[in-house]
Amino acid sequence: MLLLVLIAFLQMNTMVLYDFTKTATLDGWYTVNDDVMGGRSTCSFELNQQGNALFTGQVSLENNGGFSSVHYRFPSVEITGYQFLALRVKGDGKRYQVRIKDRAGDNYSYIAYFTTTGEWQDIKVPLKEMYPSFRGRKLDLPNFAEGEIEEFALLIGNKKEEAFSIEIDTIQFLEE
Secondary structure (H helix, E strand, O other): OHHHHHHHHHHHOEEEEEEOOOOOOOOOEEEEEHHHHOOOOEEEEEEOOOOOEEEEEEEOOHHHOOOEEEEEEEEEEEOOOOOEEEEEEEOOOOEEEEEEEOOOOOOOEEEEEEEOOOOEEEEEEEHHHOEEEEOOEEOOOOOOOOOEEEEEEEEEOOOOOEEEEEEEEEEEEEOO
16 A cells, blocks of 8 residues: 555656557657758657657758757646656767747747666756757756746757667656
């Protein structure tokens, strides 16, 4: 009984945005590469045999390119009271950028960086440290504040040509 109470308590302190499983769909997910600006980077986003999302591709610097990203848009989600964006990922040792938008139609995103190790990791990003950025430039606006979000994205753009691969298990918000 105590275990059930503990599990219920722990679940109250988290809100799952997306839990990838073998039966999950990728509805609402879409990729954006630098080809929107003439670049030549490529990527794919799919479920692997284990039921995790797999974001892979090749970043190219040709034609002023340099990034690949995957985005998830959804109806507004209230995250007031949550302090962290948490990801369970297995990357390739490269640096990635996590992004959220409070309004999907905004041109800018709130961003933070993390580096993968090649092993499964639990990444914990303080929401209040996510700063507004547009096309790689930090904006003179406040960092993310409590409220709602309508978009999540993962981006790679390390100013070099490179193959990349990151597996994603869960995306959630934590109170502490």
